[in-house]
Amino acid sequence: MPVNQRLILDVTDNAILQLLQADGRMTTAELARAISMSASSTADRVRRLTDLGAIQGYRAVIDPAALGYTLTAFVRLRLTTPAGKQFFDLLDCTPQIMEAHHVTGEDCFLLKVIARSMPDLEDLTNRLATFGHVTTNLAFRSPVRDRAIPPSADGDDLVAETVARTSDRH
Template sequence: MFSPVQSKPRLDLDSTDHAIIELLQQDGRASVAQLARAISMSPSATADRVRRLTDGGVITGYSVTVDPEALGYTVTAFVRLAYPTGNYKPFHDLADSLPEVIEAHHVTGADCFIIKVLARSMRDLERITGRLATLGGITTNVVYSSPVPSRHITPA
């Protein structure tokens, strides 16, 4: 389910917190013992830091990164949707029913949503965009390549 942006109180992060965040972004499977060795702290103090970062909403989860093509998704596209109403429930319901929709962002400007879609083929992309077009006008951009596919986030 999509939720509106909410302001949370920020944790005060120090260089040790930054190091933990960087290490976990490089290897989310790193054990507490490995993290502790890398930052020169005890495992219990490191576990406390990770717990504080998680409880404070800085670390929001752990995941594995996969190659979409290895799973049969050969086409990546961004679909801009000009949604004509303020009732977003139909959009949320449709996005939830399409596993090929891997990101959706409510944005400013002429379009209401920018949606990242993975498809098995151009025909599959046509099926997906046809479903999205039932909600409003769409513009589709197919990705040729991604020179910067994803970056780790550094503290602001």
């Protein structure tokens, strides 16, 4: 789907997306009960949302600190040469780079990275510095993380009501 094209979703599609973001392990039967539809109709909707690219996958949310990654940093990178294959290869093969965003402003890229220690972070920023000027900001804490994407404007109030009713049941 082109970047500037928005899906037109009805209130049921929005409710499905909100519920699955809250609990990706929800069974089709549980989801069907929550939105008051049959399991087969619900499965068809989920399949369609997946085919359209609205649902891109399911994953477990892991606490980086539980795996020893106690530092989270935001690295701003101002490239001194155009981003080429080597730069994008580094982004792809470095698992500590959690997110990479091409941004406006003085910097070219904003990266969210995790590290086990300051020397680990220093090693990562040194590798990035071969491509340009690096500025690093450490996160003390993250009060908002992995927030669910809000429903589309095509029925926000009804979606919020459906999701709230379902949350009350759990």
